Amino acid sequence: MDISVVIPLLNEEESLNELHNWIAKVMQSNCYSYEILFIDDGSTDTSWEVIEKLSEKDKNVKGIRFQKNYGKSQALNAGFKEVKGNVVITMDADLQDSPDEIPELYNLISKDGFDLISGWKKKRYDSKIRKNIPSKLFNAAARKTSGLKLHDFNCGLKAYKNEVVKNVDVNGEMHRYIPVLAKNAGFNKIGEKVVIHQARKYGVTKFGIDRFINGFLDLITIWFISKFGKRPMHLFGLLGTIMFIIGFLFAFYLGIDKLFIDTAGRLITQRPEFYISLITMVIGTQFFLAGFLGEIVLRTNKDKKRYSISNKINI
The missing domain is CATH 1.20.58 (Methane Monooxygenase Hydroxylase; Chain G, domain 1)
Known part of the structure; x- marks a missing residue:
């Protein structure tokens, strides 16, 4: 299988059909063999029912449903255990990540030999106070402590070799630091690609000040683990x-x-x-x-x- 697309989600019932159709169109136009794995992280709306209907129409659609909300890191961890594609692409379910980026991301991994490509939302449509400014501070601190010169650690749109996702353990709120986890696991060919960021079309953002604070606390944790985790x-x-x-x-x-x-x-x-x-x-x-x-x-x-x-x- 060429590509596995892993999509964690929480209460995104309105966007799932459009997202699926968009991904399927890109895959079919490029003749990729693929799977789309939706991980429902304890949604309280009809997201799971939508996924069930999509799976009936498209055998490439797969789903995992959590008993309750455990967080994005746990959703990605569950998805990574199941994927079969040579290249694994993660994206958010809110349509702010563009599936049109998939072919270039796939080529960077499969042809150019990168272990991991992290998206960079250079132009953002989020609130400057709620997300843009905290994101810049967070990314600056992450670059300083990790040594990875990435502009956007928290971008949900990333591409990986299958071996990478099978060898990193994503837990807590560590989804922000998967490039750092990959580096610590010995995958050193890590790159970055400017990707399109679209304004949210449906629903509301799940970002809050608690996630910003937790991000910095996890940054301290991962710094300690990388330095002294085994000793x-x-x-x-x-x-x-x-x-x-x-x-x-x-x-x-x-x-x-x-x-x-x-x-x-x-x-x-x-x-x-x-x-x-x-x-x-x-x-x-x-x-x-x-x-x-x-x-x-x-x-x-x-x-x-x-x-x-x-x-x-x-x-």
Whole structure:
């Protein structure tokens, strides 16, 4: 199979028929073998009924329905497990991503040998205050911490080699950082393509300030995981050892001073060095234990179910 199109969605009943017809037209005009995989992330409208009807008319349509809303990352993770196409393309269901971009994205992966191509919505139609400005700040921070010179990490329109999606684990809110996850997994040929961004035609945006905040928190998480994910003791153990040594040196100084130098008879608890010593030794021990527990968790962690699927179509 040439192409798998993965489309996570939440309450997009109005756009699904138009999106499907548009994708099918592009695929058929280019003679691609393809599948369209819709992942219904707990929609409360009739999105799943629309997907069922589409699957009856088009055998290339497949569907996964979550028991409830788990988030875009979990939807992509479920889709990535099922795809069979040599090239996997992700896009949003709100018609703001153009299926006309598919042939160029496909060629960049299949012919030019890229592992991943990330879309860049250079000209946007979102609210400047709600999305444009936060997006620019977020992307600048992501470039700085990841080393990837991409302009738009959060663009839903991306293309991947099949091997990439089978080797990245997308969870939490990490869908924004799939290029970083791919880089950490050893896929280094990552490019970018300017893509068309269209104004939303139906429904309302799912973007809120909470997603912006979560994005930055996840950025810190992925930075830590890329640096110390496989060796937490190297960070926490080092910090803990340094803090403990500092505390021990203060305690040693207080002991020597009390025995041989101090003639005023002051209580050790009356001296600020005592509290510095106590606090740094306690913090150092906690850091060390955090690293130790991190190593244990890393070695005993098993795959846990992060979402519940209530129904599948053609899978």
